[in-house]
Amino acid sequence: MIKLKWTLPLLAVTLGLAVTGCNNNNTSNSDVADKSEGKTSFLDVASIDSAISPADNFWMYANGKWYNTATIPGSESGIGAFLDLRNKTRENLKSIFEDLTKGSYKAGSVEQKVKDFYLSGLDSATIEKLGYEPIKPVLNTIDGLKSNADIMPFVAKEQTNNMNFLFDLMIGSDEKNSTQYLPSFYQGGLGMPDRDYYFKTDAQSVETINAYKKYINTLFTLTGLSAEEAAKATETVFNVEKQLAQAHATNVELRNPESNYNKVSVAAFAKANPELQFDLVLKTMGINIDSVNIGQVKYFRALNAALKSVPLDAWKLYLKSHYIQASANELSKAFVDADFAYNGVVLEGLSQQKPRWQNIIAATNAMLGDGVSELYVKKYFTQASKDKMLELVNNLQKAFENRINNLDWMSDSTKVLAKEKLHTFIKKIGFPDKWKDYSSININPATYSANILACNQYLYKESIDRIGKPVDRSIWEMTASTVNAYYNPTFNEIVFPAGILQFPFFDLNADDAINYGGIGMVIGHEMSHGFDDQGAQYDKDGNLKNWWSPEDLKKFNERGKKLINLFNSFTVLDSLHVNGALTQGENIGDLGGIAIAYDAFKLTKQGQDTTKIDGFTPDQRFFMSMAQIWKGKKTDAALRTQIFTDAHSPAIYRVNGPLMNFEPFYKAFNVKEGDKMYLKPEDRVRIW
Template identity: 50%
Template sequence: MNKVTLSVAAVAVASAFAACSGTGSDGSTHTRQHFIETQYIDSAVKPGDNFYQFVNGKWLDTVKIPAEKFGVGGFNQLIDDNQEKLKAIVEDALKNDHKPGSIEQKVGDYFASGMDTVTRDKRGYEPIKPMLSAIDGIKDIPSLMTYVADAAKRGDNSIISFGVGPDQKNSSMNIAAFHQTGIGLPDRDYYFRTDTATERIQNAYKTFVANLFTLTGTDSAAAVKNAQVVYNIEKQIAGSHKTRVQLRDVKGNYNKVSVASLVSSEPNIGWTDLLKNLGAGSIDSLDMEQPAYYVQLNKMLTSIPIDQWKVYLKANTIGSYAGVLSTAFSDAAFAYSKELTGRDKQEALWKRMVSAIDHNLGELLGQLYVKKYFPPEAKKRMDQLVTNLETAFSNRIQHLDWMSDSTKATAQVKLKAIIRKIGYPTTWRDYSKVNVDSTKYFENAVAARENNYNFELSQLGKPVDKNLWYMTPPTVNAYYDPTTNQIVFPAGILQYPFFDKDADDAVNYGAIGMVIGHEMTHGFDDQGSQYDKDGNINNWWTKEDKAKFDEKVKKIQGLYDSFTVLDSLHVNGQLTTGENMADFGGVAIAWDAFKLTKQGQDTTKIDGYTPDQRFFMSLAQIWRSKYKDARVRQLINLDPHSPAMWRVLGPLMNFDPFYKAFNVQPGEKMYIKPEDRLKIW
């Protein structure tokens, strides 16, 4: 719960510990000799006009987005590289007979079962017929809620979203939490917008739902009517949902309540039986993160006829398993996703399968991944980088001119308390109860989902295990968790262009250094700053310091609101506040840490650029990306991160050392008067 993560975005790259040169899947070439890909510099653009375009312009002008992709770039390419590595791992696991129950047997047979489309297509929707029959057997609200709970234990959430995680005001203990859910479109706002692009998505979604019914034997006319029933229910549900911006309200999304009060106030949900059926019958309180949704659900359970609820549950159930049934179901899901993302062609099945294994058997596959691709020296170098960034952040806090000494002292304590995780877990998850059969993909997927549910449930009411990871080792991403005060860097992101053990400090500090600083800053952004060193929601600010901080937050929001992305589409400054603040902090902290290194104090040029210039060029290079317009619009609606170009330009146009490194002058488009430049950490 309440994870704050770094988003995936963009660059054409080589894998970290591979050869010195090669060709990316987007057709680009790269050289590892000097790590900055100077062949893509657009010298017609002044660095002070658009630094992102200056560093990446020739790449942006020539790169083509493949039909099966919604975008290309550094994150995307690194994910592709990792998929190739994971494919090699699972194919190696298939080459030899392995002991039943071994990691290799489970990973290999899971892959084989998913790739066996002949068997999957022959089975059609047979695997879910018992579930559909169970829905047909629903007679009343209690039996409906029993089905909902049974489905949730298979990882199939419909109108209930249940999880276990740290209590945000008692972070050493785990608590049950319930979240808003129940809609099929990506977000509540998709049900209420009336622009042409959104209406196309709405219609594509209704077509998708209708196709789910026809694929399970319903005639086309009835299927269309069913789809409208489902949509109407979801639109009522969406009206109770908080917006993406409202979901960023830390205190507003923590509501610890007694089960007894819910039993009394929401009798139709049947909380006593629901919790018992979920395996959580012993609890007496829980965190109701978005209460309005469950108030609305309680009303809708009686206002909507049972027969309509059964139609809704069938659509949800079929849709939940569309990716693990026959080809026709995955094709139907892809037809809908095309409208959302602009992707014209479905990814190869093997890519979908290695992603599925990573998602469902992540720490099994992860053990094989780190053994082959993550050398100990990489972890050692990364650990030193984190230490240097922590020192730099501590120095910045100490020299802030807007914060009082008492708040600084508390901030220093929190910074020192941050737990770092690098590469992979020290203790691996147990998958012994997941039996994998090379001929039964559906059953394998359900077994993995049930195992994940039961693992999470096993943490309920127990002390928080701070050794747990919420990303798998191959993941190309990183995160900060405010409830455990941890920064986590999976092995997947610790590769070029983000990190290379052989790269010069300017490159590493501008890339992975910025990422490290970004995640550290999340502990002190507008959300993370509301948690103390132990991960509890607890104000540690003086009134005066908090007022100054909030004013800086508003200025950051205003800056990003002014950035235009497509036509009249702007960045949402409120939605992206935390990530923008983390980008500001990431750049500043990484810079200070870089200046503590030998190269950071030198002026020796490489490829004609000084160490200071290479730092900023590396930073701009990691965010290099290009997306289809449909995907851009989707991200603006849903993603708490700003588009890649503004993740570069926003911080740099407010950062004095950038001006000095590239001699940015008044009149250039990125220029801001010194007294107007925004500074936080």
């Protein structure tokens, strides 16, 4: 049940990296990073496929030789530059953890807690011996439910253990009063990745459904049901989930912040949905407040009806299934194998499991993230990197202001407000100013499941305790070692953890073309999220409030629709296309990111020069750097899952899509009519 309950609103947007890193036998960017000191070249020239015209497929030109020879390890759903960096960072964490296991530390210290949590997860002998004993008490509690009226009190109690049954809870800023915390309740209750999985009828989707059913069946069998009982129970659980899925909003509908903000009084909501027993639910969860946000009203109405119509025995099987699924990876090998067979093999295309140490490092980072971060930045992050990064952020901020000033489609009055928002960005770089206090958590090296429960209870209480207090904008929602970045609209903040401030994104010794094409693009991407189809609906203070003139908003939306249509035309697997509506915000982020980073680069000495390195001009190196940070390869299964569930486009289109719309790229690589990367000037999209 390693489930973090993020306090970030559902709109929080990341750079988007869904696949864990890995090693490979090809020359990787992490290899280059280890030898970067003193080098004058940071491009991976060995990956370039000169047989491909950069004007036809720039991503394949920059990465083609690597792509055609790279092999995805069986334990990974992908491979590439971004993923190599995650792997390098994981190896750094491993070094920290192994050093910890050799020492003795004061009881209650960060070192003791991280060490003992890690050791408890590595103790597979004890875990194997226990089987599913750690979850039997809760399964027995479910068996003891006497009526449907007992369901929601049970669900509420498990929420305090950070277990999300039937709904998700997030404690974040009130999106229309960002100085105050507001509990938000969101649709939940499904076991498959998305509501649409339950209704697709193509052959591949039917296979996925059958694999999910097999997973449920296996878990029931492992916990004592006969083959016949497990088969019947599986169908019951799936049918309950499918009934809930019918009321779920789609991924695209979830992108509309206004429709997912429905602040209501607790009394009114409880009266309208009596089966939810909402007053009792809040009391059990320790929440004392007059109003809440109900993200998807339709879902909770359907849940209210289901709590009355679905038989108690069906609910018991449903709750058991979800509890076992949530706990599978902390139990014995048979449960871990069952989880892998569905989530790993079917959804991600893996053929072998990761070494246990990798999974336990991830679990420790999820449960004791600030403790791990504190140890990580002491060893692997420098003040010089933070200072240089802040310089880059400030330069891109200036470049973005210039772009706003020069927009030909936005009125002067809206430009003023856009620049006000731009200049109120909170900038977080590297790691938090203060660390969480884990002194209340008891961690024992012999009790892995108990350690996870203690951490989950801490995380829940930490979140709930914020209610009624002023919003703390110093909070981070990623660990320092995370290779990613994010924008949070209600804080109006851009956040860059230490993990991403490494090559190929960033290197103190690299030339500006490399850094601006790498981390500069990332900075610009996150800044642009403040002005994408979602972020643009929030003002400078983080409130969901229109600050646009009607005419400007119309022009902005028209340009967004044009971008949707372009990305809808991109094919991924056979007839499977990118979902332009689902990926609109990230595509705007990429389009704006490359433009802002390029403008900032042109303000540097190298950006105004023409001296070639590795045979490339400064402009060409800038675009090559941008293409090579997205050097990657995924399994077909992982790509399919990404298209159905992820707001980010596949790597090739995160490069080619924006560049097809960017005039300086045309000039740098002599793209002309007839080339595959060419779009007519009137068809090109320019937003920021």
